Each structure stands twice: as structure tokens, then as C-alpha cells.
Amino acid sequence: MRASLETxxxxxxxxxxxxxxxxGFFAMWKYNRSTVSGYFLAGRSMTWVAIGASLFVSNIGSEHFIGLAGSGAASGFAxxxxxxxxxxxxxxxxWVxxxxxxxxxxxxxxEYLSKRFGGxxxxxxxxxxxxxLYIFTKLSVDLYSGALFIQESLGWNLYLSVILLIGMTALLTVTGGLVAVIYTDTLQALLxxxxxxxxxxxxxxxxxxxxxxxxxxMLASPNITSxxxxYNISNTNSCNVDPKPDALKMLREPTDEDIPWPGFLLGQTPASVWYWCxxxxIVQRVLAAKNIAHAKGSTLMAGFLKLLxxxxxxxxxxxxxxxxxxxxACINPEHCFQVCGSRAGCSNIAYPRLxxxxxxVGLRGLMMAVMIAALMSDLDSIFNSASTIFTLDVYKLIRKSATSRELMIVGRVFVAFMVVISIAWVPIIVEMQGGQMYLxxxxxxxxxxxxxxxxxxMGIFWKRCNEQGAFYGGMAxxxxGAIRLILAFIYRAPECNQPDTRPSFIKNVHYMxxxxxxxxxxxIVTFVVSLLTPPPTKEQVRTTTFWALKNRNVKENTAKGELYKVQEKSILKCNENANHIIPNGKSEENIKNIKPEDINLLVTCRDDSNPVISVSHSEVETPVDCYSNGQAALMGEKKHEEETDDGDRHLKFIDWFCGFKSKNMNKRAVREIEEETVCLQMLEETPKVKLLLNTGLVCVCSLGIFMFVYFSL
Incomplete structure (x- = not known):
């Protein structure tokens, strides 16, 4: 008998x-969402506590409460x-x-892959x-598990509940962007x-x-006689009714059907590297941190929370x-279908049944809110991140001249598109067998x-890896993988009381x-092809590999020196008595005396009420064009008055005559150097902070290893 909600x-x-x-509306009112970075990266203003909570709750969605608890009921600690x-x-x-x-x-x-490999x-x-993966795996799992909880616990109409939850989540994401997502995630993590x-x-x-x-x-077997x-069951056969003998072990024998330890360490870990790194x-949240110390602190916090x-x-x-x-632990497919509506098994109802x-009563409402929080946090994370990828990596390639306003609109429209796809996917989820779908x-x-x-x-750790190697290795x-996936879909696992007639390479080879x-x-393919083709350019590996971090102090000084040189070159003078004027309105002396703290990220305004906004670019240019993530502008840059065509021609002639590059080229060079300078500043850590973070790193990794050993012995 299903329980009903009390007042x-x-x-x-x-x-x-x-x-x-x-x-969500507070984030919409207070924070700058009118720029690409403000909407998609929360203005790079988030602290380690908010990001750590968001990392945790973005991962622990409704599918974890349904799926993890269900797997625990079916197979124990694994x-x-x-x-x-x-x-x-x-x-x-x-750390890497x-x-x-x-x-x-x-x-x-x-964008990182494009910058690292080119093309x-x-x-x-x-x-x-x-x-x-976002639309047809993450969304499908979340919607199914959330709907299953609502249906099991409340008896609400399945489609109405899902549509309501998706609609509210999309509204939250569209109005507030990543700031709203992270702040609501913090509340939801606590709840x-x-x-x-x-x-x-x-x-x-x-x-x-x-x-x-x-x-x-280990004694929790169903009473078959009862x-x-x-139940009115015509099939009296039973299967898989007793707990597995190794249910209290986490990493198991190499031939285990749940978690073979070689497959988990060598196969599942790379798949997890993709998800977590x-x-x-996941990454979008950490990139919203104020600096590297807050980023590392957030991963430490999320790591400790992952013990829970x-x-x-x-x-x-x-x-x-x-x-x-x-x-x-239903005894056969017929019994399972009568209990939970799925012939594959009923372990997925373990948590809502509990x-x-x-x-x-009363506390049940809190748990209902917890499940809704888990579902909404996962959905808003997927909506925001998928919108970011589509807007900046797909749409921006199609319309290179898109304005910042246009990109903001496209990002919000794509969220609405995902809502429609998600709702259309619900009937398919309902028809699929719950246990089979999750696996x-x-x-x-x-x-x-x-x-x-x-x-x-390979892109991060091996400088010689090039675009050809990465492309053909990735395609191979x-x-x-796609062929194996199609075969797995064609040769579905039989029901527990049916013979397994699948080919041996499908039946006996674990997916890990x-x-x-x-x-x-x-x-291997990437390695071989990279060695047989030309190496990547120096620019492609200059800032995109792990080894670029080693000499960042030297490079920071070089970048500052180059900044001053470029500024000085832009001085329009043909003799020693000419006035020294910097194109952006600052004097040469001011430029030489500028301090690092006077250089701010456009996406990291220290004063939210007075963000630094560049006005020296045409409306066609966007933050993605001129100020990619991490790019900077000198504070106080003033808007230049439009020059006449004759004046432009005269200035170009003077530049050519005096041997200087054009002002636009100088400005572009200044921006590139400023970007690198500020990125290097974000990577700075004081010795005390570094010691504290490294101590936390040792503690959290030691705890993880201890847990593996404790639950596997």
C-alpha cells in the first residue's frame, strides 16, 4: 500500500x-549573467565551499539514490x-x-582539445x-529514477511529475546560469x-x-513459500534469491560479474577519468573558482564528501x-513484474520503499525534498553544461560573428530544446526495463x-601527441566501442530463468x-600515428600541457616584460620630442608602473557592482572572440572615439613609415599577453596555502585507499 503525503x-x-x-531569482538579480563568462562560468567568483558542495550534489543525483541503493540491495558493498x-x-x-x-x-x-591539437x-x-551522452544517458537515467521514486512513494501521475520537475529545473537554469546552479546545489547538498x-x-x-x-x-533471502x-504466480521457479557469497567484499575475483578487480582498476578507472576530469x-564548476587554491580546496571537500x-x-x-x-529480492520475472512493474528485478525500489x-510523517516530506533536490541538481547541471558546449563549441563555429547577446539567447533556447527532448524521452524510459536500463x-x-x-x-602529459594521432586514435x-555497444544492444541478457544463448565474447567478456x-x-594508435606525422607546433603545447606549469614563474616575468614592450611599441612617435601616448589612454609611465593587481579578468571582476567591461570592440566581437576564458583587460581602459577614414589612413601610413605594427595588431598582442599574465596569477599559491592543500591531499587519498582495503578484505 502506497503512502500518501500528509499536510x-x-x-x-x-x-x-x-x-x-x-x-535562482536572487542570482538572476545580483550577478552578471549578460556575458558569456558570467552566465557559463559564474564570473569566476565562486569559493571552494560552494564549488565542493556543487561537485558532490551534481554527481549524487536521483539515480544514485535509486541505483546505488538498488545495487547495494542486489549485490552488497561492491x-x-x-x-x-x-x-x-x-x-x-x-592537482593536474x-x-x-x-x-x-x-x-x-x-575548446581545450581544439587549442591543444588545432583544427x-x-x-x-x-x-x-x-x-x-548528456541527453540520452544522463537525462534518461535521472528521469527514470526520479519518476520511479515519485510513482513508488506518492502515486502521482508519472508524466505530470516529470514535466513539472523538468520545467522548474529549466527555469532555474535559464534565469540564473551557473551562479544559480552552484548556489542551489549548495542548499541541496546540505538538505x-x-x-x-x-x-x-x-x-x-x-x-x-x-x-x-x-x-x-547474508541471511536476507525471500520466503518463497509465502x-x-x-501472489498469483504461474511460474513457481525461483532464481537469484540468495545474497552472493562475496557480497561483503568490494573488489572481487577477476571473473566476477559485478566488479572484477583488474577490470575495475584498468578499465573502469579510465572511464571515470573522463567523467571526473x-x-x-564537473569541470565547469571547478573553472568557476576564484583561483587555483579555491579549485583544489573544492576537490578536497568533494573528495571527503564522497566518503558518505x-x-x-x-x-x-x-x-x-x-x-x-x-x-x-523477487524470485522470478513474473513475481518482479507484479511487485514493481519490471521483469528485470525490483532492487531499484529499495530506497523509496525504505x-x-x-x-x-513530516520527515517523509524532507526525504521527498531530498529526492527532488537530487533530481533537480543533476538536471540543472546537465542543462547548463550541455548549453555551454552547444553554444561555444557548435553554434559559435557556425556563426563566427555571433554577438554576446545572441550567444546568451542561444544558450537559453538550447535548454528549452533539451527540455522538449527529455519529455519526449519519458515514454521510452517507462517502456524499458528498469534494472536492465540502469546497467x-x-x-x-x-x-x-x-x-x-x-x-x-596523452594531450596533457605527452607533448609529441598531435592532432592526427589524437583524431585517428579517438576514431579507432x-x-x-560503438560496435561493441550495438552488439550489446542486439544480444540482450536473458531473464534469470532463461538460458543464455549470447556469443561467448558478449557473454563472458565483462564490459570493464x-x-x-x-x-x-x-x-597505442595515437602514439604510433603521432610519431609518424609532424609534431605539434610550439604554440599548441606552450600552455596546454602539464609541463607548461613547471616554469610558470619564469614565464610570468617574461609575459610582464613583453606586455610593457608591446605597449611601448604602440607609441606613435617619429622623433625624441614626440608626445608619448598609449592608445588606450594611459601614459607610458603609468604603463611601466602598472601593478599585477591592476590587471583583472573580464570574467573575474573583483567588484561585482562595477565590472570591468571592454568597450573598445565592435558589437560583433564577443567575449569568446576577444576575451576567451582567462583573458584580461587593463583596468580603466577608455573608449576611443571613432576615427575618420582619412585619419585611419594617415595613422596606418605613419605606422608603416616608422616601422610599427597597426594599432589593432598591437591591441591583440596586448590582450594575449595580458591573458597569459592573469592566468599565471590565478595559478599562484602561497607556501602556507600550498602546504595546507597538500596535507589535505595526502589525507583524502589515504582515506580512499583505506576504504578500498577495508571493504575488500
Missing amino acids: ADIAIVALYFVLVMCI VGAWEFNALMLLQLLG FVPVYIRSGVYTMP HRIQIYFAALSLI MIIGALTLMIISITEVGGFEEVKRRY ILLT ADQV PMFIIVVPGMISRILFADDI VMKLVP YIQEVADYLTPPVAALFL GFVL YVATALFWITG
């Missing part, structure tokens, strides 16, 4: 929605390995990938792949942790403690099986993302081993 529950859910929308693996990969993001991204000065991951082939390939911890305490108390959870889980008497949803899902999601899922074994049976989505990522992870790793991995092969094949 107190409705009040709590309504209060939650009011708070979320207020935060699924927690993804969480502890993420804990350490987040630090790889903070993000410094390179900042040094490169990029908005999006496809647009890899950029377009990665952008298209990311959008496909999610409080609610999930509350349920964990209630459920563990119900069964008598953590040790009792482990003991009773089920046959209760090169996926726009094992205890607040997986363990409650196991407890749900203990308490409701006859439903969660909520509706154990949580008292299938995990396979999709492992078949398509390891080649991308290989390209990013993609084609092989396939991911391992794809990763190394991509790397």
Missing part, C-alpha cells in the same frame, strides 16, 4: 521549492567502489587537469559525443546530506547496528533488502568514454575489460 509533508516540499526559486575511486580522481582533477585548463584559458573541454575535428567530435543521514540512522537503528547489517544481509501463497558538468554515499545510500539499500526481502515504510547506461559510458580519457591524458576507439582494451588501443 506537514506537503508544507516541507512547498517550502523547499520556494527556497530554490528564491535563490557498488561503493565507484565512490571511493571518485574520491581520488577528484584530486587528479584539482584544472591547472592545465586554467593555464590554457578555456571555457569548455572541446576543429576533435572539438566537434567531443562536443557531439558529450551532448549525446541531501541531512535527509540521507537521518534515514541512515533510523534504518541502522532498526536492524541493530552496522555489524548486524552485515550479518543479517510469496507463492500471496574531462566532463563539462557508501554509508548513506548503499548501506540503507542493503537494509531495505533485510527488511523487505520478499519484495526487493523511506515510505520507516520515515515518520545498460553504465555500459554505454564504458564503451564510449575510455578513448576520450586516453586523448586527454570510438568505432570499436572492453573499456580496458578501448583505452589502450586508443593510446
Whole structure:
């Protein structure tokens, strides 16, 4: 019997929605969303606390509450390995990938690939792949799991609930941009942790403690006799009713069907490198940090928070099986369909069933708000990040002359387009079998993302890697992965009481081993082709590799010196008595005495009420054209009066006669040098801060290793 919402529950859910929308409109009112960087990167003004919370809640969506808890109910501790693996990969993001991204000065991951390798082939390939994964895997999983919770716990109309949630999430994203997303994520992280911890305490108390959870889980088998008497089942056969013998171990034997340890370490980890270090949803949040110290602090915070899902999601899922074994561990497809509407299994209802049976009235509304928070946080993250990729990596290539206003409109329209696609996808989700779909989505990522992870790793760590090698290596991995994915879709796993007639290379080769092969094949092809073709240019590797970070102090001084030289060259003089005038209105003496703190990112205005805005460019030029992520402008730059055609010709003649470059070329050179200077400043850390961050790095990685060992012995 399904529980219904009481007045107190409705009040709590309504209060939650009011708070979320207020935060979104506050972000819309207070922060600058009229620029590309303001909308897509939150003006690079976020602190480590807000970003760390956003990283956590963007990952822990409704599919985690449904999927992680369901996998915990079905197979024990194994699924927690993804969480502890993420804990350490987040630090790889903070200490290796993000410094390179900042040094490169990029908005999006496809933009980084284009800057690193040149051309647009890899950029377009990665952008298209990311959008496909966002729309047809992440959105489908979120919508299915969120709808499943609503249907199981409240009995609301499925389509109406999904449309309402998508609509509110899209409204939040469109109005506030990334600022609204990060601030609402902070609220939702707090709400999610409080609610999930509350349920964990209630459920563990119900069964008598953590040790009792482990003991009773191994005994949590359904009562077949009672089920046959209760349900009208024609098929009396049963299968997979007992917990697996190694359910209390995390990393398992090489032939295990859940998590074979060689496949997880060598195959699943590269796929996770893509998600945590090169996926726009995650990286975009860290790029919104004020500087590298806040970026690293956010990954440390998110890493510590990733210790929680094992205890607040997986363990409650196991407890749900203990308490409701006859439903969660259904005995055959016919019984499963009667219990939860899916012939594949009913483990996915473990968490909502626990909520509706154990949580008292009032607190149930809080848990409902937690689930809505998880769903909305994941959806708004996907909406914002997919909009960023489409706007800056696809639309900008089609319309190179697009204005900043046009890009903002296109970004918002694309969110609306994704809403329509998401709603149209709902009937397909409902018709697909729940358990099979969730596992299938995990396979999709492992078949398509390891080649991308290989390209990013080789691009960052190997200077000799070039565009030809990366393209053909990526294509080789993609084609092989796509073929394996199609075969997996054609040869679906049979129901538990049916013989498995699939080919042996489909049936006996775990998808993690396939991911391992794809990763190394991509790397080998990239390596060979890169050596057989010309090396990349110096400009392509100057700021886009890990090794570019080593000599940044020397380069910073060089960049400052070059800045002054370029400014001096722009002085229009033909003799010693000429007036020294700088084109942007500053005197030569002022330019020489300018301090580093006088150079500000357009996307990082220190005074939000008075942002630095360049007005020396035509309306056609956009922040993407002139001020890519990390580019700077001198404070106080004044608008130049339009010059007559005759004056332009005279100035060009004087420039030519005196041997100077044109003013536009000088301005472009100044901007490039200013960009590099400010990017280098963002990478600076004081010794005390560096020591503190490195200490945190050692602590969080040690905890991750300890958890792996503890739950695998």
C-alpha cells in the first residue's frame, strides 16, 4: 500500500521549492549573467565551499539514490567502489587537469582539445559525443529514477511529475546560469546530506547496528513459500534469491560479474577519468573558482564528501533488502513484474520503499525534498553544461560573428530544446526495463568514454601527441566501442530463468575489460600515428600541457616584460620630442608602473557592482572572440572615439613609415599577453596555502585507499 503525503509533508516540499526559486531569482538579480563568462562560468567568483558542495550534489543525483541503493540491495558493498575511486580522481582533477585548463584559458573541454591539437575535428567530435551522452544517458537515467521514486512513494501521475520537475529545473537554469546552479546545489547538498543521514540512522537503528547489517544481509533471502501463497504466480521457479557469497567484499575475483578487480582498476578507472576530469558538468564548476587554491580546496571537500554515499545510500539499500526481502529480492520475472512493474528485478525500489515504510510523517516530506533536490541538481547541471558546449563549441563555429547577446539567447533556447527532448524521452524510459536500463547506461559510458580519457591524458602529459594521432586514435576507439555497444544492444541478457544463448565474447567478456582494451588501443594508435606525422607546433603545447606549469614563474616575468614592450611599441612617435601616448589612454609611465593587481579578468571582476567591461570592440566581437576564458583587460581602459577614414589612413601610413605594427595588431598582442599574465596569477599559491592543500591531499587519498582495503578484505 502506497503512502500518501500528509499536510506537514506537503508544507516541507512547498517550502523547499520556494527556497530554490528564491535563490535562482536572487542570482538572476545580483550577478552578471549578460556575458558569456558570467552566465557559463559564474564570473569566476565562486569559493571552494560552494564549488565542493556543487561537485558532490551534481554527481549524487536521483539515480544514485535509486541505483546505488538498488545495487547495494542486489549485490552488497561492491557498488561503493565507484565512490571511493571518485574520491581520488577528484584530486587528479584539482592537482593536474584544472591547472592545465586554467593555464590554457578555456571555457569548455572541446575548446581545450581544439587549442591543444588545432583544427576543429576533435572539438566537434567531443562536443557531439558529450551532448549525446548528456541527453540520452544522463537525462534518461535521472528521469527514470526520479519518476520511479515519485510513482513508488506518492502515486502521482508519472508524466505530470516529470514535466513539472523538468520545467522548474529549466527555469532555474535559464534565469540564473551557473551562479544559480552552484548556489542551489549548495542548499541541496546540505538538505541531501541531512535527509540521507537521518534515514541512515533510523534504518541502522532498526536492524541493530552496522555489524548486524552485515550479518543479517547474508541471511536476507525471500520466503518463497509465502510469496507463492500471496501472489498469483504461474511460474513457481525461483532464481537469484540468495545474497552472493562475496557480497561483503568490494573488489572481487577477476571473473566476477559485478566488479572484477583488474577490470575495475584498468578499465573502469579510465572511464571515470573522463567523467571526473574531462566532463563539462564537473569541470565547469571547478573553472568557476576564484583561483587555483579555491579549485583544489573544492576537490578536497568533494573528495571527503564522497566518503558518505557508501554509508548513506548503499548501506540503507542493503537494509531495505533485510527488511523487505520478499519484495526487493523477487524470485522470478513474473513475481518482479507484479511487485514493481519490471521483469528485470525490483532492487531499484529499495530506497523509496525504505523511506515510505520507516520515515515518520513530516520527515517523509524532507526525504521527498531530498529526492527532488537530487533530481533537480543533476538536471540543472546537465542543462547548463550541455548549453555551454552547444553554444561555444557548435553554434559559435557556425556563426563566427555571433554577438554576446545572441550567444546568451542561444544558450537559453538550447535548454528549452533539451527540455522538449527529455519529455519526449519519458515514454521510452517507462517502456524499458528498469534494472536492465540502469546497467545498460553504465555500459554505454564504458564503451564510449575510455578513448576520450586516453586523448586527454596523452594531450596533457605527452607533448609529441598531435592532432592526427589524437583524431585517428579517438576514431579507432570510438568505432570499436560503438560496435561493441550495438552488439550489446542486439544480444540482450536473458531473464534469470532463461538460458543464455549470447556469443561467448558478449557473454563472458565483462564490459570493464572492453573499456580496458578501448583505452589502450586508443593510446597505442595515437602514439604510433603521432610519431609518424609532424609534431605539434610550439604554440599548441606552450600552455596546454602539464609541463607548461613547471616554469610558470619564469614565464610570468617574461609575459610582464613583453606586455610593457608591446605597449611601448604602440607609441606613435617619429622623433625624441614626440608626445608619448598609449592608445588606450594611459601614459607610458603609468604603463611601466602598472601593478599585477591592476590587471583583472573580464570574467573575474573583483567588484561585482562595477565590472570591468571592454568597450573598445565592435558589437560583433564577443567575449569568446576577444576575451576567451582567462583573458584580461587593463583596468580603466577608455573608449576611443571613432576615427575618420582619412585619419585611419594617415595613422596606418605613419605606422608603416616608422616601422610599427597597426594599432589593432598591437591591441591583440596586448590582450594575449595580458591573458597569459592573469592566468599565471590565478595559478599562484602561497607556501602556507600550498602546504595546507597538500596535507589535505595526502589525507583524502589515504582515506580512499583505506576504504578500498577495508571493504575488500
